[in-house]
Amino acid sequence: MSPHTFLVNGTRVTVDTDDKVRLLWVLRDLLGITGPKYGCGINVCKACTSHLNGKAFNPCSVPVSAVGPDDEITTIEGIADAESGTLHPMQEEWLAHDVAQCGYCQPGQIMAAIAKVNQAHAQGREISDTDLDEIRNICRCGTYSRIRDAVKTAAAKM
Amino acid sequence: MAHQRRSPRRDGAPALERRRFLGYLLAAPTLAVAARLGADLSSDTPAEAAIPSLPGPADLLDLGDALTLAAAPTSGLIGIQLNRDGTVSFAVPRAEVGQGITTTVAMLIAEEMDLPLEKVGVNLADARPELVFNQLTGGSNSVRSLYTPVRTAAAVARRRLLTTAAEQWKLDPATLTARDGMIRSSAGHSASYGSLAEAAASPRTEEVSTTLKAAEEFRIIGTPTTRIDALDAVTGRKQFTMDLAVPDAKPTMICRPPTTSGTVRSVANLGAVAAMPGVTDVVEVSSGVAVRAETFGQCIDAVRALRVDWGPGPVDGESDASVEDKLRAATLPMAVPPVLTKTIDAEFVFNFASNSALETNCAIADVRADRAEIWSGLKSPIVAQEQIAAMLGLPIPAVTVHVVTGGGSFGRKLFGDAALEAAEVSQAMGKPVKLMWHRADDSRHGRTHPMSISRIRVNHALGNVVSYEQRHTSVTTDFGHGLGEILTAVAAKLPVGDVGFSQTVFLLSQSNPYNFGVVTNLLNEVPLKFHTASMRNVYSPNVVCARELVVDQLASAMGQDPLTFRRGFLKDERFRTALDKAAEVGQWGRELPDGMAQGIAFHCEYKSASAVLVEIDCRPETVERPIRDGVGGPRVTRVAAVVDAGLPINPKGLEAQTIGCVNDGIALALTSSLHMDNGLPLEASWDNYFYTRQWNTPPELEVVVLPATTGEPGGAGELAVASAFAATAAAYGRATGTMPTRFPINHGTLSFEPKPTVPPIPDSPVDGLAHTF
Numbered sequence: 035m036s037p038h039t040f041l042v043n044g045t046r047v048t049v050d051t052d053d054k055v056r057l058l059w060v061l062r063d064l065l066g067i068t069g070p071k072y073g074c075g076i077n078v079c080k081a082c083t084s085h086l087n088g089k090a091f092n093p094c095s096v097p098v099s100a101v102g103p104d105d106e107i108t109t110i111e112g113i114a115d116a117e118s119g120t121l122h123p124m125q126e127e128w129l130a131h132d133v134a135q136c137g138y139c140q141p142g143q144i145m146a147a148i149a150k151v152n153q154a155h156a157q158g159r160e161i162s163d164t165d166l167d168e169i170r171n172i173c174r175c176g177t178y179s180r181i182r183d184a185v186k187t188a189a190a191k192m
Numbered sequence: 193m194a195h196q197r198r199s200p201r202r203d204g205a206p207a208l209e210r211r212r213f214l215g216y217l218l219a220a221p222t223l224a225v226a227a228r229l230g231a232d233l234s235s236d237t238p239a240e241a242a243i244p245s246l247p248g249p250a251d252l253l254d255l256g257d258a259l260t261l262a263a264a265p266t267s268g269l270i271g272i273q274l275n276r277d278g279t280v281s282f283a284v285p286r287a288e289v290g291q292g293i294t295t296t297v298a299m300l301i302a303e304e305m306d307l308p309l310e311k312v313g314v315n316l317a318d319a320r321p322e323l324v325f326n327q328l329t330g331g332s333n334s335v336r337s338l339y340t341p342v343r344t345a346a347a348v349a350r351r352r353l354l355t356t357a358a359e360q361w362k363l364d365p366a367t368l369t370a371r372d373g374m375i376r377s378s379a380g381h382s383a384s385y386g387s388l389a390e391a392a393a394s395p396r397t398e399e400v401s402t403t404l405k406a407a408e409e410f411r412i413i414g415t416p417t418t419r420i421d422a423l424d425a426v427t428g429r430k431q432f433t434m435d436l437a438v439p440d441a442k443p444t445m446i447c448r449p450p451t452t453s454g455t456v457r458s459v460a461n462l463g464a465v466a467a468m469p470g471v472t473d474v475v476e477v478s479s480g481v482a483v484r485a486e487t488f489g490q491c492i493d494a495v496r497a498l499r500v501d502w503g504p505g506p507v508d509g510e511s512d513a514s515v516e517d518k519l520r521a522a523t524l525p526m527a528v529p530p531v532l533t534k535t536i537d538a539e540f541v542f543n544f545a546s547n548s549a550l551e552t553n554c555a556i557a558d559v560r561a562d563r564a565e566i567w568s569g570l571k572s573p574i575v576a577q578e579q580i581a582a583m584l585g586l587p588i589p590a591v592t593v594h595v596v597t598g599g600g601s602f603g604r605k606l607f608g609d610a611a612l613e614a615a616e617v618s619q620a621m622g623k624p625v626k627l628m629w630h631r632a633d634d635s636r637h638g639r640t641h642p643m644s645i646s647r648i649r650v651n652h653a654l655g656n657v658v659s660y661e662q663r664h665t666s667v668t669t670d671f672g673h674g675l676g677e678i679l680t681a682v683a684a685k686l687p688v689g690d691v692g693f694s695q696t697v698f699l700l701s702q703s704n705p706y707n708f709g710v711v712t713n714l715l716n717e718v719p720l721k722f723h724t725a726s727m728r729n730v731y732s733p734n735v736v737c738a739r740e741l742v743v744d745q746l747a748s749a750m751g752q753d754p755l756t757f758r759r760g761f762l763k764d765e766r767f768r769t770a771l772d773k774a775a776e777v778g779q780w781g782r783e784l785p786d787g788m789a790q791g792i793a794f795h796c797e798y799k800s801a802s803a804v805l806v807e808i809d810c811r812p813e814t815v816e817r818p819i820r821d822g823v824g825g826p827r828v829t830r831v832a833a834v835v836d837a838g839l840p841i842n843p844k845g846l847e848a849q850t851i852g853c854v855n856d857g858i859a860l861a862l863t864s865s866l867h868m869d870n871g872l873p874l875e876a877s878w879d880n881y882f883y884t885r886q887w888n889t890p891p892e893l894e895v896v897v898l899p900a901t902t903g904e905p906g907g908a909g910e911l912a913v914a915s916a917f918a919a920t921a922a923a924y925g926r927a928t929g930t931m932p933t934r935f936p937i938n939h940g941t942l943s944f945e946p947k948p949t950v951p952p953i954p955d956s957p958v959d960g961l962a963h964t965f
Contacts, residue, residue: 035469051487052469056956059487063443068435069428071599073550074631075492075956077963078821078879081550086964095960110428125426132418132844135852136290137425138550138599144426153965167887170822172878174550174600175290176855177848178889 040101042067043112049098057093057101058082061109069110069141073172080171083142083149084109090149110141113148124148127188135175143171143181151189161189212401213340215348217394218271223352224393226271227344229285229326229337270338272301272345278373278386280307280349283317286338287329287571288421289549289601291909292845295419296335297342299842303412304346304405306370307385314420319573319593328673329571330606330726331701332798332907335841339905340404347402349392356392357383407839407903414900416844421597433554433567433596434628441556441624442472444617445491447481447498448637450949451871452722453505456481460499468494473621479637482617484625489956492630496951506721508871512643515720515868516541519645519665522718526649528659528710533651534749538742540648541934542734543865544873545641546881547727551599552634557614558624563590568611569598572673576608580615602856603726604639606673630953632876640866640873641727642667642720646738650708655750657761660708664735668717669694670724698731705796706743706761722868728853729913732797733860734935740793740918741931754922755780755792766901767796770834771803777894778805778832787811788829791923795915798907801836804854804915806890808923819887821879823943826927828858828920830892838906843897850895850912855884857916861924861932863888865939874946876954882943 039048042065049064058075061067061084070093073081077095084093085108086101093107101107113122121129124144134140146169154161166182173181218224273281282301288294298312320327326337350370357375358365360383368377376382407413424430449455456476465483466474470490475482483494530537555568564584570576570593577593584591598605614627629638644666651658671694698715713735727733747757755775762768771794774780780792784807792805807830817824833850840846863882866873875881882888925931934940947954 052490054958055470055487055489056958056960059443059489062434063487063489066437068431071432071550072434072488072552072628074877076631076877076879076954077957077960078877079550079631086961089964091964092960095957095963097958100958100961110426114427121426128426129418129422132422132848134419134422134425135292135848136550136598136600137421137430138290138432140425141428149965163891169886172550172883172885174548174602174883176852176884176889178855178884178886179851179893180848182886182889182891 038098038101039103041106043108044116051098053099054097057096057098057107060098061093067109067111071138071141073139080146081139081142083145083171085145085149090146110145113145122148123191124184124188127184130187131180131184133177133180133184135177139171139173143173146171147181147185147188151185151192154189155192161185210403212403213344213347214399214401215344216269217348217352217398217400219395219397220273220393222276222389222393223274223349224271225345225348225352226269227341227348228269229323229341270341270345272349274349274385274389274392276386276389278384279311279313280305281313283315284338285317285320285323285327286334287569287595287598287601287605288316289329289569289571289598289605291849292419292842293334294421295417295845296841297338298420299412299417300339300342301346303410304343305350307373309412309417309420311373316595316597318595319577321574321577321588323574327574332909332911335905336799336907343404344402347404348400351402352392353385353388356388357381360391407900413841414843417842418844430597432551432599433556433569434626436556436567436596438556438558438567438624438626441558441626442484442486443488443491444482444484444625444627445488445495445630446477446479446613446633447483447495447500448633448952449480449502449505450952451505451508452637455503455505457501457503460501461497465494465497468497473623475617475620477613477616477620479613482620484621484623488628492953492956495953496955505871510720510868510871512543512868515643515667516645518718518720519643519667522716523645523647523665524663524714524716526661526663527712528649528651528661530649530651533653533658536650536742536745536749538648538738538745539933540646540738540741542644542646543935543939544643544868545727545860545865546635546638546875547603547641547725548634548638548881549598549600549602549604552631553604553610553629553638554627555611555614556624556626557611557618559584559615559618564615565592566611566615567594567596568608569596569601569605570608570611571601571605572608575673576611579608579612583612584615584619602728603641606725607639632947632953635875635877635881636873637723639670639723639725642669642722642724644734646734648738648742650742650746652746652749657706657708657746659710660704662713662735662739663716664714664731665716665718667722667724668719669726671697671726701731701797702735703796704739705763705767705794707763708761728856729910732795732914733857733917736795736914737918737921737935741921741925744922744925745931758792758794762794766836767794767801770794770801770836770898773896773898774803774805774832774834777834777896778807778830780805785811787927789923789927791919791921791926793915793918793922795911795918797911799838799902799904800906800908800911802912802915803834804857804912804919805832806916806919806923808920808927810924810927822885822887823863823882823938824887825862825938826924827888828890831890831916832894832896833912833916834896834898835908835912836898836901837908838902838904839900840897841905846897846908847895849909851893853910853912854893854916855889856913858888858920859884860917860936861920862936863938865936867942872949874942876947880944880946
């Protein structure tokens with residue numbers, strides 16, 4: 035047991051647990067942040083996708099000891115504007131396209147999609163079908179085509 | 193009570209007497225109304241019916257009808273409550289697992305009450321044993337069974353609000369209007385529904401009759417509507433079972449055997465594992481060894497550390513090949529000999545497939561000496577409640593079962609496996625538990641859609657089909673959830689009862705839409721002790737895929753195009769309309785490069801119809817595209833899917849369901865199956881079980897929801913799985929020149945390295961930061 039301090043959704047937190055406990059369980063079981071979902075625990079399904087310092091990552095596969103006091107984790111709960119509550123454009127487009135069915139994978143889908151668009155924009159290009167094919171997040175309800183539509187329209191507003 | 197008559201129509205058509213329906217005013221502090229779930233609420237026809245002793249063919253009485261009829265004799269009422277703030281509350285006796293039933297029901301209430309949709313709150317009812325048959329979510333039956341009762345209750349409420357306001361204002365109710373949650377008079381009075389909630393409350397429960405809106409008055413039904421839980425879903429606020437904070441319900445997992453239903457002989461290190469960091473309890477239970485800890489991560493470590501001596505299970509010797517042999521040996525013979533006609537004989541093999549949802553099996557249980565409380569995503573909660581009560585030795589009313597929104601179902605949540613297990617573990621530990629199956633457990637020990645073989649013989653002569661025979665042979669599908677109630681669940685476990693129930697489901701769900709002369713469809717089941725269950729669309733995907741591929745062969749034998757042939761032989765104009773629309777939207781017959789082709793297929797069920805056109809790319813450069821930890825293979829590039837749901841209530845929801853069905857159908861045709869190996873599937877996660885992914889999904893997909901045809905809502909949540917599967921298989925056959933006969937087409941190649949079975953679950957990686965983007 036040792037204390038681990040880092041930022042989650044703008045708030046500094048300290049948890050006392052084993053170094054090797056993966057961040058997904060620190061978030062869900064110890065901090066009660068349940069937006070990131072469990073779907074496999076081996077970085078395959080991507081249902082837990084969140085951001086670490088602005089980049090998409092999967093907390094099921096990162097020990098808590100790998101993050102430090104200056105590292106900032108953003109989960110789906112922290113992606114809307116903290117002060118105004120305004121949704122992120124990706125969330126808005128998710129609503130406009132009524133993407134979610136059961137909704138279980140959707141927090142991870144949205145977090146992955148935001149990072150994917152940011153990545154394309156950082157490379158000075160628009161999101162393409164090839165980029166969309168690279169999104170590994172599984173959706174067992176099969177919402178893929180609405181995800182593709184939502185990402186494309188959100189990208190234009192990001 | 194005087195019957196209302198509609199004004200004569202301006203077109204001179206005769207005025208129809210509006211049908212009246214029975215509802216109830218309930219004694220309550222604010223307005224509460226109810227209706228009985230059942231087949232017919234018409235006031236001049238008392239609702240009474242029973243499960244038919246002899247099932248008729250599916251096109252006269254289908255599975256949904258049987259479920260609806262089975263519901264009729266029960267006395268349970270479903271009630272709507274008007275709150276003082278003008279909102280209404282309704283607890284739907286169904287599970288929401290992503291299919292959108294809460295949104296659809298909210299639309300029905302909003303429509304009939306003339307209330308804005310956002311004022312309607314719908315949650316999931318706890319298990320209500322008095323509803324008997326009436327709390328099963330399955331057979332695409334929810335909308336069909338709820339459509340009239342929910343509207344009836346809402347109409348009773350609206351009428352009561354009108355009469356209450358009329359009394360207060362001393363006006364004739366006929367001069368008042370109800371709209372957007374307000375009652376108004378032409379004289380300028382107005383009152384919100386909320387302000388009338390107490391005055392409209394009934395001092396006693398009484399039966400009343402009411403009329404329902406006619407279709408031409410609908411303002412919400414038929415309008416594309418966003419899901420009522422969409423905002424919660426995109427903000428992470430939507431809660432599933434494992435997101436609930438039940439006091440002291442700590443993470444719990446099970447160490448499971450290396451073969452299906454294997455048993456614990458002994459545990460070598462139970463004490464040492466109990467002393468591991470974070471671990472609070474380790475106990476043997478019927479399914480393995482249960483571990484409870486501060487985090488699921490520590491549960492995973494403890495499960496992996498357990499050294500268990502496992503006893504055998506009942507199917508340890510069974511693998512794909514042995515099961516296939518047993519099925520082939522059990523196939524029923526054809527009745528019609530191939531004489532004086534041309535004959536097509538075909539056989540298709542459909543491998544085991546997984547109905548695993550993204551949310552693994554999970555439940556919270558808090559079992560005390562004299563009571564138990566359970567939380568889980570359950571489509572058959574009454575059965576779960578009664579089984580748990582029996583297992584714990586508690587009276588049924590002492591067991592409260594909360595139905596939680598499910599993270600997908602696809603048939604998996606028909607059974608309360610995790611709820612029963614959680615109750616057993618909680619009782620054994622004497623503590624509340626939050627039980628979750630690891631993905632590897634869910635894939636290997638969760639229920640599967642069993643392997644089946646479909647044989648078809650068709651005799652044709654002079655451009656006519658003389659006979660069509662299909663013999664479907666399957667490993668027994670467990671229908672132990674029955675019709676949602678313990679008595680039928682028990683009956684379904686008896687050898688005769690189970691076969692009878694499976695046959696009933698099969699016969700009530702399979703109808704042949706073509707004029708094919710003498711048609712017989714027979715099911716034979718081979719009882720092997722695998723964990724099985726229905727999967728989305730149950731028997732239809734395999735049965736219909738086989739049929740539609742033979743239809744393509746027939747078309748070819750008669751020198752006809754697949755579309756032309758189907759148009760000629762479909763029984764119903766409604767079917768042809770759907771097929772024609774798919775052909776039009778999908779541009780049937782358009783020119784494609786070599787190695788690409790179109791396929792088209794048709795399926796009708798649940799009083800609905802669907803036609804799907806698929807374009808597939810089987811060119812080597814596409815098939816061999818590299819995919820990390822996944823499979824590429826042929827790519828479906830374009831899909832046109834057409835749905836005629838009789839009366840579309842929420843076209844946006846129907847479109848969503850159809851998109852899902854298409855991706856399921858593509859998976860069944862091309863990529864997703866379980867490889868059964870010595871009593872256990874080799875597949876242990878989504879990098880082994882290849883459900884459709886973004887790199888497999890069609891970049892172009894158009895769904896057309898046809899306008900109302902029958903005026904009655906049909907089922908559609910599963911409808912297009914069969915037609916999409918069949919169309920994909922047909923397209924593949926046309927692109928490659930060889931009709932596929934074994935599904936999915938990639939089953940013969942194992943595209944992954946199987947994970948170990950001991951320990952039963954893999955460790956979580958630690959290199960996640962090497963894969964950020």
